Amino acid sequence: MRSRARIPALALALTALVGLTACGGAGQESPGASADGVTITMWTRAATQAQSRRLVDAYNKTHKNQVKLTVIPTDNYQPRIAAAAGARQLPDVFAADVIFVPNYTAQGLFLDITDRVKAxxxxxxxAPSHMRLGTANGRMHTLPHTLDLSVWFWNKDLYEKAGLDPEQGPKSLKEFAEHATTIDEKLGEDGKVHGTFFGGNCGGCYVFTFWPSVWAAGGQVMNAEGTVSHNAEPPMTEVFAIWRDLYDKGVTGPTAKEEQGPTWTGFFPKGEIGVMPMPSTTLGSMPADMKIGVTAIAGPDGGESTFVGGDSIGVSSTSRNPDAAWEFISWTVSDEAQVEVMAKNKDVLARTDLADNKYSSADPRVVLINSLxxxxQTPYAPRFGQTFNDPQGPWLRLARxxxxxxxxxxxxxxxDITKSLQQ
Known part of the structure; x- marks a missing residue:
């Protein structure tokens, strides 16, 4: 959700594929065929290229089949998918932001892999959220590829200097606000340290960091069909009120109101922020000598949740090598790939049964992130991008x-949000 990518008008470009059968496009191998020595093509967006590259490199070193990876700039990714779909020139495999997977599935861009997944x-x-968004009419089309979760980070050194317990992060959003306020009051005189920070002019940032507090409180931001918004109702309004109070008191720092997204995670690693919501993937890139605590995002009075972002991956419905493509994507969720490639690099795992493994067990923070x-949750809405990510969309107007x-x-x-969701 850190990217500000928007869904283009896919309908015209994708209608050519609506008629494809669930079994795939031209040149499909028989379900039991064993591909050997085949080179398949894969596309991924730049935002998740590091994880994709690690998986592809590891696979290519150990398999006769090979994967040729193409990385496409994130802002150009969806137009490229739309153009390739319309021309029936999709790669064998492509990853996509999990939020947008329902759109691709509805347009028939992924093969039906239900039986293979069940086996x-x-x-x-x-990962249940990724699997849910890749399932349509009871049929599965994608696997989890990369995961990025929203969590609360706190700076243990700043906590200690402010007289807070450095080993105890906030257990509720109200306590989060208390901690942030204390740090700002005790340490913020020079204007360099602030209690917290948020992306005040970034629709995706609000979604990624505020909505988990609603879910943790037992609420929802829209109906299950993604067609009716509940963002003017409690507990969303209570979440807004707590964060607004922090802003009004100056606890969030002077640039939060205009932060559009690109730099919203850049202040915490500099030691300037006491506690704030962050993408879990940033943990591995934090300064080695920085003492950081990690905990689940909570609701106003407790609970815990997270926004499960990242990418899903599937076999394109025009693939000429669907069996080789399946061999690769199924390997990416195997024990070998998940532990020796993903866990070894502190990435969030696509399988809940491997949350505590030989690599993550060395860092309780990673175990906690994997357990979340x-x-x-990953919210479902066919018109998610236009409504919530687009900087000109109705969600950002409401949040601001x-x-x-x-x-x-x-x-x-x-x-207005509901109207956008129903267009």
Missing amino acids: LPYAGSL VAKG EAMFGDPAKLPQLDA
């Missing part, structure tokens, strides 16, 4: 009014 001995342990995969404007306007702005 995996760990099928029930695959089963507890978090809630944080910096007139909360009395939220019901009408929420109606």
Whole structure:
């Protein structure tokens, strides 16, 4: 969700593929065929290229079949997919932001892999949010590829200097606000240290970091069909109120209101922020000497949840090598790939049964992050990008009014969100 990518008007470009059968496109091998010595093509977006590259390199070193990976700039990724789909020139395998997978599945861009997934001995342990968004009409089309979770990071050194227990992170959003306020009051005189930070002009940032507090409180931000918004109702309004109070008191720092996303995670690694929501993938890139605590995002009074972001991966419906493609994507969720490639690099795992493994067990923070995969959510909405990610969309208008404007306007702005979701 850190990217600000928007869904283009896919319908015209993708209608050519709607008629494809669930079994795939031209040149499909028989279900039991064994591909050997085949080179398949794969596309991924730049935002997740590091994990994709590690998996592809490890696979190529140990298999006769090979994968040729193409990395496409994130902002150009969806137009490239749309153009390739319309021309029936999709790669054998492609990854996609999990939020947008339902759109691709609805347009028939992925093969139906239901029977193959069910045959995996760990099928029930695959990241549930990713699997849900890749399933349509009871049929599965994708596997989890990369995962990025929203969590709370706290700076233990700043906690200790402010008189807080450095080993105890916040257990509720109210306590989060108390910790942030204490740090700002005790350490913020020079203007370099602030209690917390957020992306105040970034729709995806709000989604990624505020919505888990709603889920942790037992609420929802929209209906299960992704067509009716609940963002002007409690507990969302209570979450907004707590964060607005932090902003009004100056606890969030002077640039939060205009932060559009690209630099919102850049202040914490510099030691300037006491506690804030962060992408889990940033843990591995933090300064080695920085003492960091990690905990689940909580609701106003407790609970825990996370936004399960990242990418899903599937075999394209025009693949000429579907069996070789399946061999690769199924390997990416195997014990070997998940432990020796992903866990070894502190990446979040695509399987809940491997959360505590020989690599992650050395760092309790990684174990905690992996354990949240089963507890978090990935919201479903066919028009998610236009509504929530687009900087000109209705969600950002509502969030900014809630944080910096007139909360009395939220019901009408929420109606605008619902209207966008239903277009």
